[in-house]
Amino acid sequence: MKVFAGAGESSGDRILAALLHGLRGPFPDMEVRGFGGPLSRMQGLNSLFPMEKMAVNGVGDVLQRGAFLASAYVRLRKLLRDFRPDLVLLADYPGMNVGLARHALALGHRVHFVAPPQLWAYRDAEARVQRLKRSLKGASLQVLFPFEEEAYSSFGGPLCQGHFFAQSAGQAGQESFSHENTLPVLPTPSTKPQETRNRLLLCPGSRAAIVRRNLSLWLDHLSTSDGALDVDILTPEFLVSQVKEIIRDRFGIVVLTSPEKAFSRAACAIAFPGTMTLELFLRRIPTKVWAVLDPLTLWSGRRKLHPGFIALPNILLGRAAFPEWVGMARDFARTPPPLALSGDAFLGEPVAVEDLVALDEKMGSPEGVAVGVHACLELLP
Numbered sequence: 001m002k003v004f005a006g007a008g009e010s011s012g013d014r015i016l017a018a019l020l021h022g023l024r025g026p027f028p029d030m031e032v033r034g035f036g037g038p039l040s041r042m043q044g045l046n047s048l049f050p051m052e053k054m055a056v057n058g059v060g061d062v063l064q065r066g067a068f069l070a071s072a073y074v075r076l077r078k079l080l081r082d083f084r085p086d087l088v089l090l091a092d093y094p095g096m097n098v099g100l101a102r103h104a105l106a107l108g109h110r111v112h113f114v115a116p117p118q119l120w121a122y123r124d125a126e127a128r129v130q131r132l133k134r135s136l137k138g139a140s141l142q143v144l145f146p147f148e149e150e151a152y153s154s155f156g157g158p159l160c161q162g163h164f165f166a167q168s169a170g171q172a173g174q175e176s177f178s179h180e181n182t183l184p185v186l187p188t189p190s191t192k193p194q195e196t197r198n199r200l201l202l203c204p205g206s207r208a209a210i211v212r213r214n215l216s217l218w219l220d221h222l223s224t225s226d227g228a229l230d231v232d233i234l235t236p237e238f239l240v241s242q243v244k245e246i247i248r249d250r251f252g253i254v255v256l257t258s259p260e261k262a263f264s265r266a267a268c269a270i271a272f273p274g275t276m277t278l279e280l281f282l283r284r285i286p287t288k289v290w291a292v293l294d295p296l297t298l299w300s301g302r303r304k305l306h307p308g309f310i311a312l313p314n315i316l317l318g319r320a321a322f323p324e325w326v327g328m329a330r331d332f333a334r335t336p337p338p339l340a341l342s343g344d345a346f347l348g349e350p351v352a353v354e355d356l357v358a359l360d361e362k363m364g365s366p367e368g369v370a371v372g373v374h375a376c377l378e379l380l381p
Helices: 010-024 038-042 059-064 066-083 094-106 125-136 146-152 208-222 237-247 259-265 275-282 295-304 312-317 329-334 353-363 368-379
Strands: 002-006 031-035 045-047 087-091 111-114 140-143 159-161 199-203 231-234 253-256 266-271 287-292 324-327
Touching: 002 010, 002 066, 002 094, 010 038, 010 087, 010 111, 010 368, 031 066, 038 045, 066 094, 087 094, 087 368, 094 111, 094 125, 111 368, 140 146, 140 368, 146 159, 146 353, 159 368, 199 208, 199 259, 199 275, 208 231, 208 237, 208 287, 208 329, 231 259, 237 253, 259 266, 259 275, 266 275, 275 287, 275 312, 275 353, 312 353
Parallel strands: 002 031, 002 087, 031 045, 087 111, 111 140, 140 159, 199 231, 199 266, 231 253, 266 287, 287 324
Antiparallel strands: none
């Protein structure tokens, strides 16, 4: 079997890799081409581009890389035509993948799109639904959370729900798939002593432009704290050199690429909004969400998106379970977010068990891999 696969950033790469692994069972000789990151490549993906070149965020970042992204889109459309896949498997990354899905459907290919655009977040949701329906009508769609299903119920193709998070409240025995693992594994009791959670974990994102824009400002702000802070920074492996360049001669900072190790050491965290905020919530790590954005992205977001929360736990629960700060670099310099630090830990308690249970109900099925593999198999003759 031939599969065209596409993921342009770390969370999508994690989803894509898990599904490719699941499909490898019934199709051990599966040939996979397209674009993705290190996890997907370990599952056999022959990627046209390194993910660090594809991962963009915000209007300014897209404009800066416009020529490359346009060239990549042309090459990927040609690959779709020449490769003639039996299945097109796309994860998130709507700026590229919606167009590829439209082209694949026009060519008569079977398409399964995981984590399609978050239509519910936009002010003009109905207009966007109509535009997107013209691109994705007939595709198999897999949303991550139940509240997203309504927006896609009229698209005419198969629709399913299942998220890919490693562990949710009440689901401790479900399989996990971390950045460090290449295969889903069942958690087993450990005989090793647990590391003491006494460090501040920084999660500045998985896109180079976001890390550059945020991390140095965060570190400068933290340096004004009265207490001595032991700091870990969690970053994808392909961004390690850039993170170390930003850190330079700052001492007492450890750069980690393993989420599980980082979580095991964290007493508290600061995170850029994204799926990482949900991972931190599920592990009951007190977290503040900070987002330093470029001016165009901030203006566009305020104009097009519903006013409200940006962190996934807050969106799902409908309240500020994690404190949020959003603004430009100049705003950060003038009125930075409160540190609320005491020594090396946030003031505040870990996430309450009741909130974990409530979030678990909002998240729906945790069987994203099984749901996605089944949906792909249903598309095939």
